[in-house]
Amino acid sequence: MLFSYLFFIVTALFLIAICFRKFRHIFYKPYPRAIKQLNEIEFYDQFEQVMPVNQSARTERWKELIEKAWKVRDFEIELYWKRANYFWLFQVPAFGGYFLINKNSISGELSAKPDELFVITCLGITFSTAWFLINKGSKAWQRHWEEYIDLLERKYYGPFYQTVSTDRTYSVSKINEIISSAFIGVWILFAFQFLSSEGYFETYSNDISTLNPMIAFSAFFTILAIVSMKFGFGRGYFGERRIRMYSRNHRFVNP
Numbered sequence: 001m002l003f004s005y006l007f008f009i010v011t012a013l014f015l016i017a018i019c020f021r022k023f024r025h026i027f028y029k030p031y032p033r034a035i036k037q038l039n040e041i042e043f044y045d046q047f048e049q050v051m052p053v054n055q056s057a058r059t060e061r062w063k064e065l066i067e068k069a070w071k072v073r074d075f076e077i078e079l080y081w082k083r084a085n086y087f088w089l090f091q092v093p094a095f096g097g098y099f100l101i102n103k104n105s106i107s108g109e110l111s112a113k114p115d116e117l118f119v120i121t122c123l124g125i126t127f128s129t130a131w132f133l134i135n136k137g138s139k140a141w142q143r144h145w146e147e148y149i150d151l152l153e154r155k156y157y158g159p160f161y162q163t164v165s166t167d168r169t170y171s172v173s174k175i176n177e178i179i180s181s182a183f184i185g186v187w188i189l190f191a192f193q194f195l196s197s198e199g200y201f202e203t204y205s206n207d208i209s210t211l212n213p214m215i216a217f218s219a220f221f222t223i224l225a226i227v228s229m230k231f232g233f234g235r236g237y238f239g240e241r242r243i244r245m246y247s248r249n250h251r252f253v254n255p
Contacts, residue, residue, distance in 0.1 A: 026233045035238050043151065059156075066152045073145035080138040084176060087131035091183060094124050098190065115214040118194050122222040124187035129226050132180040133234060139173040 038046075047065070051058045098120050105113045149161050195215075228234055 026228050028227075028232050029235050029237065031237060044155065062152065062156045066149065066157065069145050069148040069152060073142060073149065076138065076142040076145060080135075080142060080173070083134050083138060084131070087127060087134075087180070090127050091124070094120060094127070098124070113194060113197065115212060115218075118191065118215055119218050121187050121191040121194060122218040125184060125191065126222050126225050128180055128183040128187055130229060132177060132184060133229055135173065135177050135180055137236065139177075142173070 047062075051061055098117065101114060101117050101120070105117075146161070153160050154162065
């Protein structure tokens with residue numbers, strides 16, 4: 001019966017993905033070809049073309065651009081750590097709930113490990129994967145503005161940001177990615193430990209129709225969520241952006 005449900009869901013998702021493009025993009029989004037790579041001259045020219053004619057005004061405009069790049073870069077760093085703290089707030093209660101339920105099952109207060117334990121591990125895998133990918137996305141935007149700073153300062157101010165006092169250091173963002181990857185690995189180990197201790201590998205290796213519905217659907221939707229984040233709706237591509245604006249009427253009400 002369970003196998004029939006799973007087969008029906010997979011078949012329905014496949015047919016909907018074929019028929020509806022927007023739904024298909026939830027799980028897989030093709031890479032757009034609507035962006036153009038610029039050389040160094042083209043990069044600076046796109047700013048020079050809209051600069052004021054007066055030289056002092058042009059200098060002031062370049063200064064404003066560099067200051068704006070610094071401000072947005074600092075803003076991206078602030079957002080980076082706010083997002084990291086958000087996922088830490090999930091990991092702490094998730095681990096607490098997991099170990100509490102696991103402790104009760106080991107001490108004999110529960111006859112067997114409840115299926116909710118596996119649901120917690122699936123949520124842990126999903127949120128840890130989201131944490132890892134968001135770390136990479138936040139770092140990409142931070143690096144984007146740092147490259148602007150490099151290009152603008154080198155040409156108009158000198159290599160202030162590019163001159164460093166040490167030839168090696170540690171990357172805070174990369175260490176954070178390692179930590180989030182470690183959490184993914186730990187939650188996966190917890191999931192396999194649960195399945196192994198409850199005998200799921202031996203019991204259901206030959207008869208998939210006897211799978212526990214909560215276990216099966218938790219694993220299934222976890223995989224769907226990860227695929228969507230990695231290859232589909234969660235991907236950010238710089239394709240052509242179509243903008244529509246509408247005018248609305250307004251009427252001033254006099255007393």
